[in-house]
Amino acid sequence: ILNQNIADLKGDLNVSFEFFPPTSEAMEDTLWQSIDRLKTLKPKFVSVTYGANSGTRDRTHSVIKEIKDRTGLVAAPHLTCIDASKDELKQIALDYWNSGIKNIVALRGDIPAGSDKPHMYATDLVRLLKEQADFDISVAAYPEVHPEAKNAQADLLAFKDKMDAGADRAITQFFFDVESYLRFRDRCAAIGITQEIVPGILPVSNYKTLVKFSKLCNVKVPGWMHKLYDGTDNDPTTRNLIGASIAMDMVKVLGQEGVKDFHFYTLNRSELSYAICHTLGLRP
Ligand code: FAD
Secondary structure, three states: OOOOOOHHHHHHOEEEEEEOOOOOHHHHHHHHHHHHHHHHHOOOEEEEOOOOOHHHHHHHHHHHHHHHHHHOOOEEEEEEOOOOOHHHHHHHHHHHHHOOOOEEEEEOOOOOOOOOOOOOOHHHHHHHHHHHOOOEEEEEEOOOOOOOOOOHHHHHHHHHHHHHOOOOEEEEEEOOOHHHHHHHHHHHHHOOOOOEEEEEEOOOOOHHHHHHHHHHHOOOOOHHHHHHHOOOOOOHHHHHHHHHHHHHHHHHHHHHOOOOEEEEEOOOOOHHHHHHHHHOOOOO
16 A cells, blocks of 8 residues: 555645734744645645634734735635634625635534524525625535534435535535544435545644544544554654655545545644655645
8 A cells, every 4th residue: 555656646736824813923933835836736725714803803814815815725714613603704704805705614603602692503604605796615524523513314314405505615614533434425426416525634743632633523532543653752753754644644545535625724734745745645
C-alpha cells in the first residue's frame, strides 16, 4: 500500500483550507505566511470561521475581504444563525454578494450553554441564503453523528433535508476512523444525496487539546492514536511528525476510495497541510 501512488489523482484533485480570524498581530503574521504558502497549491477555495460574538464576526468579514483582495483566491466566510435575526442574516448575505463574495459555509453554530431561545437550523440558513442570491453553499456533515442528534438516522435525514435545501457540498467534521467516513458516504448515497461529502482533515499537532475537543464533538480518537502520541507531551516536533503521518495515511486511503476533494482544518498553520497535500501529488 505504501508504494501505491495516488498522484494520478492530481488532475481532478480539489483542496480547500480553513482558517480562523487571528486575535493578535503575531497570529496575523502566522496566518498570512500560511495563506501565502498554501495559495501556491491553488485551492478551490479557502474559508474563514465565524465566532459566536460580534467581535469575531466582523473579523471574519475583514479577513475574507483581505484574502480576496490580496490573493484573488475564492474566499468563503462561515456564517452561523446564532444570535442573529433573519433580517440581519439577509443583510449579511446581501453585503457579501454585493462585494463579490459568493461562496458561504452555512452553519447553525453552537447554541450557547443555558440558552432556551428558539433557533434556526442550518437548513433554514441555506434556504434563506438561496432566497437572496445563488450562493455556492457548503454545509457541515457528521460521519460519527452530531452530538445533539436523537440518533444516527434522524441526523442523516436532517442532513438530507439540508442538502436538498440547496447545498453544493458538505464538509465533514474531522475524524480519524476512515471507515466511519466511508460508511457515512455510503449511507448518504443510499438515501439519494448526490453532492460531494468532502472529508475534513485535521492534522493534529496538539494531542491533549484534541482529546478534550473530540469528546465535545463526538469524534472517536482511536486507541492506536493514544499509543502513537504516548510520551510526546513535551515534544512538539515529534507530535507534528506523527500528526502529519496519520493524516497522510488517511488521505492516501481516502484517495484510493475515490475521494478527490479534501478540506483541511489548518488551524492557521501551513506546514502539515502543505506536506499532506504534497503527498497527494499537489505541487505549486
Ligand atoms: P444543523 O445542520 O442545523 O444540525 C444541528 C443539529 O440539529 C443536529 O443534531 C441535527 O441532527 C439536528 N437537526 C437539524 N435539523 C433538524 C430538525 N429540523 N429538527 C430536529 N433536529 C434537527 N461553528 C461555529 O460557531 N463557527 C464556525 O465557523 C464553524 N465552522 C464549522 C465548519 C465545519 C466544516 C463543521 C463540520 C462545523 C463547524 N462549526 C462551526 C460547528 C457547528 O456550528 C456545530 O457543529 C453546530 O452544533 C451544528 O451546526 P450545523 O450547521 O451542523 O447544524
